[in-house]
Amino acid sequence: MINGVQHYLVVDDDSTSNLLCKLIIQKFDAKAIVASYLRPEEALEYIIEKYSKTNKSIPTILFLDVNMPTMTGFEFLDRFLKFNTEIQQQFTVYILSSSMEDFSSERKKYPSIADFLSKPLMVSHLKEIHHQKINVF
Amino acid sequence: MSCYKNIFENLPFPCLLFEKKNDVFIISEANTLYCEVTNLNGKELKGKMIEEVFPENPSSSSGLERILKSLETAYKNQKPHKIKILKYDLYNEQNDNYIQKYWEVENIPINDDAKDTRYILNVVKDITAQILEKDRCNMLQVKLDDKIKKHDQIIEKVTDGLFSLDREGSFVSLNKGFIDIAETSESDLYKMNFLPFCSEDHREKILKKFNAAIGGTNQTFEADFISGKGKKMVLEISLVPLRNSKTITGIYGIAKDITRLKESEVAVYRSERKFKALVQEGSDLIGILDLNGKYKFVSETSSSVLGISPKDFIGKTAFDFMHPEDQERVIEEFSGLEFKNQIQIDPFRFKNAKGEWRWVQTKATNLTNDPAVGGIVTNSRDITDQIISQKAIKESEERYRSFFENSLDAVMVTIPDGKILAANPSACRMFQMSEKELCSVGRSAVTDSGDPRLTAALDIRRQTGTTSAELTFVRKDGTKFPGEITSSIFKDPDGNSRSSMIIRDITKRKISEKELLEVNESLRTNTKELIRANKGLEQFSFIISHNLRAPVANILGLTQLLIEESYSNDMKINLRKEVESNAQRMDKVIKDLNQILQLKQDFSEAKQAINFNEIVQFIEISLHDILERENIKIVTNFEEINQVRSVRSFIYSIFYNLIFNSIKYRQPGVDAEIKITSKKENGIISLIFQDNGLGMDSSIKKDDIFSLYKRFHHHIEGKGMGLFMVKTQVEMLGGKINVLSKVNCGSTFIIKFSNKKFKL
Numbered sequence: 001m002i003n004g005v006q007h008y009l010v011v012d013d014d015s016t017s018n019l020l021c022k023l024i025i026q027k028f029d030a031k032a033i034v035a036s037y038l039r040p041e042e043a044l045e046y047i048i049e050k051y052s053k054t055n056k057s058i059p060t061i062l063f064l065d066v067n068m069p070t071m072t073g074f075e076f077l078d079r080f081l082k083f084n085t086e087i088q089q090q091f092t093v094y095i096l097s098s099s100m101e102d103f104s105s106e107r108k109k110y111p112s113i114a115d116f117l118s119k120p121l122m123v124s125h126l127k128e129i130h131h132q133k134i135n136v137f
Numbered sequence: 138m139s140c141y142k143n144i145f146e147n148l149p150f151p152c153l154l155f156e157k158k159n160d161v162f163i164i165s166e167a168n169t170l171y172c173e174v175t176n177l178n179g180k181e182l183k184g185k186m187i188e189e190v191f192p193e194n195p196s197s198s199s200g201l202e203r204i205l206k207s208l209e210t211a212y213k214n215q216k217p218h219k220i221k222i223l224k225y226d227l228y229n230e231q232n233d234n235y236i237q238k239y240w241e242v243e244n245i246p247i248n249d250d251a252k253d254t255r256y257i258l259n260v261v262k263d264i265t266a267q268i269l270e271k272d273r274c275n276m277l278q279v280k281l282d283d284k285i286k287k288h289d290q291i292i293e294k295v296t297d298g299l300f301s302l303d304r305e306g307s308f309v310s311l312n313k314g315f316i317d318i319a320e321t322s323e324s325d326l327y328k329m330n331f332l333p334f335c336s337e338d339h340r341e342k343i344l345k346k347f348n349a350a351i352g353g354t355n356q357t358f359e360a361d362f363i364s365g366k367g368k369k370m371v372l373e374i375s376l377v378p379l380r381n382s383k384t385i386t387g388i389y390g391i392a393k394d395i396t397r398l399k400e401s402e403v404a405v406y407r408s409e410r411k412f413k414a415l416v417q418e419g420s421d422l423i424g425i426l427d428l429n430g431k432y433k434f435v436s437e438t439s440s441s442v443l444g445i446s447p448k449d450f451i452g453k454t455a456f457d458f459m460h461p462e463d464q465e466r467v468i469e470e471f472s473g474l475e476f477k478n479q480i481q482i483d484p485f486r487f488k489n490a491k492g493e494w495r496w497v498q499t500k501a502t503n504l505t506n507d508p509a510v511g512g513i514v515t516n517s518r519d520i521t522d523q524i525i526s527q528k529a530i531k532e533s534e535e536r537y538r539s540f541f542e543n544s545l546d547a548v549m550v551t552i553p554d555g556k557i558l559a560a561n562p563s564a565c566r567m568f569q570m571s572e573k574e575l576c577s578v579g580r581s582a583v584t585d586s587g588d589p590r591l592t593a594a595l596d597i598r599r600q601t602g603t604t605s606a607e608l609t610f611v612r613k614d615g616t617k618f619p620g621e622i623t624s625s626i627f628k629d630p631d632g633n634s635r636s637s638m639i640i641r642d643i644t645k646r647k648i649s650e651k652e653l654l655e656v657n658e659s660l661r662t663n664t665k666e667l668i669r670a671n672k673g674l675e676q677f678s679f680i681i682s683h684n685l686r687a688p689v690a691n692i693l694g695l696t697q698l699l700i701e702e703s704y705s706n707d708m709k710i711n712l713r714k715e716v717e718s719n720a721q722r723m724d725k726v727i728k729d730l731n732q733i734l735q736l737k738q739d740f741s742e743a744k745q746a747i748n749f750n751e752i753v754q755f756i757e758i759s760l761h762d763i764l765e766r767e768n769i770k771i772v773t774n775f776e777e778i779n780q781v782r783s784v785r786s787f788i789y790s791i792f793y794n795l796i797f798n799s800i801k802y803r804q805p806g807v808d809a810e811i812k813i814t815s816k817k818e819n820g821i822i823s824l825i826f827q828d829n830g831l832g833m834d835s836s837i838k839k840d841d842i843f844s845l846y847k848r849f850h851h852h853i854e855g856k857g858m859g860l861f862m863v864k865t866q867v868e869m870l871g872g873k874i875n876v877l878s879k880v881n882c883g884s885t886f887i888i889k890f891s892n893k894k895f896k897l
Contacts, residue, residue, distance in 0.1 A: 014687060016715050020694040027698075067683050098687035119687070120694025 007058050010036035011043040011076065012065035012096070021063060021096075021121050028126040040068055040076040047080070051087045061129060063096040063121065066103075073097070077110055088112070094129070096121060142166075145258075151175070153182070153259040154247075155208060161186060162208045162257065174263065175227070192228050194235040200225035204242060208257050211244035215255075219243045222268060239268035298392035301379060304351060306330040309387060318372070318394055321365030336361035336369070343374075350376035350388050359395065370396040422497075422519075425512040428505065430455045430471060433512050442519050444490030455515075460486035460494055474503045474513055484520055496524040547640040553598075553626055555580035558635070567620075567642060569613040580638075585609035585617055594622070598636070602626050610640065619647050662871060669868055684726045688719035695719070729858050733865070739786045740869050746782050749775045749815055749824075752792050760796070769800055769809040778817040781890075787866040791824075794859035795886055799828035801859075804881065824888040832878045842876055 006029055010021045018036040025032050037043035051058060066073040073095060081088065093112060095103065098119040107116065114132075117125055145152065151171035155162040167175075167182040175191075182190055193201045200223055211218040220242040226235035241262040248255050292299060298315030300308060307330045316323055319334060335343045339360040346356045356376040363369055373393040378385045422442050425434040431454050435447035456464050456471075463485035470482045479502045486494040499517040504510035541548050547564035551557050560575040568575060568583050575583070584591055585608070594606035603625040610620040623639045695716045699709065753773050757764060764771070781788070796811055803809035807829060816823040833842065843864035867874045867888055878884035 014691065016691040016695070016719055017687070019715065020691060020698070023698055024694070067687075098690045099683045100686060119690035120697070122694075122697075 004031065006032045007060040008032055008034040008063065009043065009047070009060050009091075010034065010063045010096075011040050011068075011073070012036070012063070013038050013068040014065065014098075017065070017096075017098075017119060024121050024123060025126065028123050028130075040071045040073075044076065044079055047087065048083065051090050052084070057090050060091050062091050062093045063117075064093060066095060066097040066099060066101075074106060074110070077113070081110075081112065092129075092133070148260075150260045150262060152261075153187075155187075155244075155257040155259055157212060157255065157257070162205070162212075164190065165256065171261070174261075191225065194226035194228075196235075197224055197226060207242065207244050208259070211246050211257055212255065215246045215248075217243055217245040222264065237265065237269075238263065239265045296394075298394075299390070300392065301387055301389045302331065302347075303387045304385070306332065306347060315392060318370070318392055319365055320368065325365075334362050334364070336363055346374070346376060347388070350378055351385060353378050353385060370394055371399045422515075422517040424450070424455070424515045424517070425510060426455055426501075426515060427512055428474070430468070442489075443487070443495065458488050460488070462486075471501065474501055478503050484524060487517075495519050496521040544639075545641075547638075547642075549575070549638045549640075551580060551636050551638055553634050553636045564640070567612070567640065568610070574613075583610055583612075585611055594624070598624055598626060607643065610642075619643050621646075666869060669865065685723060688723040688726075691719040692716055692723075732858075733862070736787075736862070736865060736869065740784060742784050742786060744782050745785055746780055747785050747788050748780050749773070749792075749813075750779055752789055753813065755789065756793050756796055759793075760800070763800060767800070767803070767809065769803065769811065771796065771811045771813065773813045775813075775815045778815045778822055781822065783870060787870055791863050791866050791888070794863045795826040798859050798863075799826065799830055799884070802828075802830045802832075802884070804829065804831055820891060822890045826886040826888075827883065828885075829883040832880050832882045832884050833876075834878075834880050842878075843874070 008021075008025050010018050012018050012021070015038060018038065022034045022036060025034050035046065037046065051060075064073045064076060068076075077093070080091075080093075092114050093110075094114055095106075095116045096119060097103075097116070100118070103116050107113065114129075145154065145166060146168050148168050148170065151174040152168045153164050153171055154166035156165040157163075164182045164185050164187065167177070167179045172178055172182075177190065187204060188201055191201075203220055203223055204225070207218045207220050220240075223240045223242050225238055225240055227238050228234075229236055241264045243260045245258040245260065246255060247258050292312050294314075295312065296314045296317070298312065298318040300311040300315045303309050308326050311323070311326055316326065319326060321329075331343070331347070332340065339362075342358070343360050346358050346360075350356045355378070357374070359371060359373050361369065362372050371394075373395045375391045377389045379387040379389050421436075422438050423434075423436040424432055424439075426432055431452065432450040435450040437447060439445050439447050439450065456468055459467055467482055467485050470480060473480045479500065482499040482501060484496045484498045487497040489495050496519070497517050498520045499515050502514045502516075504514050505512055541559075541561045544561060544563055547567040548561045549557050549564050550559040556579050557576045560572045564575060565572055570578070588609040590606055590608050594604045594608060597606075598604035603623075605621070605623045607619060607621050609617050611617050619642075621641045621643045624636055626634060626636045629635050695712050698704070699712055699716075704712070750773065753771060757771060763769070792813075796813075799811045800809065810829050812825070812827040814823075814825045814827075816825065843860045863886075864874050870890065872888055872890040875887045875889075876884060877887070
């Protein structure tokens, strides 16, 4: 946590959801920097652009929706996991879905996913994430 | 002379005095005795020749000649001449026969010196009695000699052994027969007694018998002996005491070899035993009855066969044991024995000890005239099991006959080469021929030789003995019909190959099978629909989880923020707008779901004629504004086919959604053109919707194109409901939809229906 600033990236085609995420994150951490993308393709471009050019690590929490028209959250991950490890290491990936589906097979397939969260995003979710991060480090 | 005459007259012998005159001897005198003996007087005799007085017996001549010769000899030699025995029969005038007589004759020459005459004194003596007695004695002697000779021969020739023993048992005499039996030489036997010939077991017994005979009583017994050569034999011995005045000096005996006899007796005994066993232990029941049917004897087998002991039958009448229904008939049959020696009585029921009726078959033989039997011999056998199985066979035959006569199927018996031997009434009806006609035309006339299944079926029958097949059959009038045949090869009782053919007319079944196929087809369609419905359900669950859940989750999040936070008014207004928009989104989804559910209901609408042009015109009217504003052109070509019969709302919806889809995904800055073409080819009706819109990378997302709420573009609001509806409706109508698309090169949707689904 450089400069004590936590970065967040939200990828979801639902604009309301994105707005909600931003407001909740800011409520939890007023200093947090939140970037949100409606189109996953643009988000991937942003990641490459921002996270590979700097020498500094930008620890970022990624909230990723599953059902998006042109690319699902998992298809997004498939591409993301092909990025170099320096980029990947800067992210903690959370799936944030409105679906009540059982993602157990995906949980096995993508061990890099930190957790699967159900919408709407709550302050309590963020508290727990924060708590886990502290424990890890 | 008178003195001599006196002497002559009184001579104690019958005498004649012959005088030779002229060479012939003539009787000159006969004395008194002679006259007495010959019953003649002297006057009758005097001056006669001898043959004149005593006529000679013609059957025994030579007596006269001998007398004359003797007279001559005595006269000539002047010496007496004697004939010791002379046969000269005397004639008996009364009976006109000759009495046999023998004489002693002496001729004595006598000289009468005075007269110089020579006489012959003839003295005769009747010796007939002496001669005859002597003859008799001679005869007896000859006979006796003969008898003795014969007796000796018999004794020597008899095979029986004859012997005599002295008081010590030593052999005194024996014949050849005995030597043969004893197998010991004569000379040896004379040095022996009988004991060495006795078998060890019987020695004591034989000795006892010998002593008893010596004691004076005759003995006859059988005992085992051993010959000089060691041969075992059974002899029958008779011993008779030999008495010399009052004392018994020994024994006379006869030995008869009865070994063979004994053996045959044993054989007879055995065969008797065998017969007895047959009678007592065989399965046949043997009885002896009198002419009234009363039992005199019943074999032991009655116990095992009927459970009734033989003694319980004696004195009872056989008919009383019989079933009342059979009694009269059996009595009648039984009475036939008066005229026949043997009769076979047809099976009748006979009560056993348990009171059960057993079927019995009897052969009765009349042996009333045979003193050893003196009755009617019955050989009976329990044939209940046989009768039952015969009945079963009869019943089964009856069943088969009934089956054959009454079966609704055609049943025929054939020779495997195709000749028909029998056909039942159903076969006659089926082929419109009489049984006779069928038998004469054969299998080939009722089967369709053009049916390839026929040879196949016959091949299978040849290989496996049986076959079942569907074949085409031909009636007499030449019409054909489908039939199901079952045919098997079997052997008749004589071992000839036969085959059975059971044919069922399956015309009706074929029709119902066809109907069944159609039902199956529709069932399959229904199943497909069910599967689709199930897919719809999966989609539904997806919709609930995502498309309903998403706006709900948003509203939940938004309301939390609205309650708890003190945002600016603008912010709050913004949040409320968000709530409203999400609620509308939810409403839209619910409406869409309703529309999908409505599909099933619409499907049950009656099919009607639908004109493609008309449909397009309706849609152009409803979309008039956007078509005008965006300068969108719809070009149709329904020349090949313009009208189908189907569910109107579905066809409308398909056209509408595909047109709307093309409008929605038109390329910005390019005038949209939608081409709709109908085609009819090989019974397939095709509808082609082609646009010049954005297109999709269909190679990647083909499966998802028609999924509910799938979108492939970010700039357009929409939830992919349209294509999902199109696909669902096409499939419900039994068609298929496919898409060809390239990014920026437009999309082409092709719908194909089989013609059957659309009746024009």
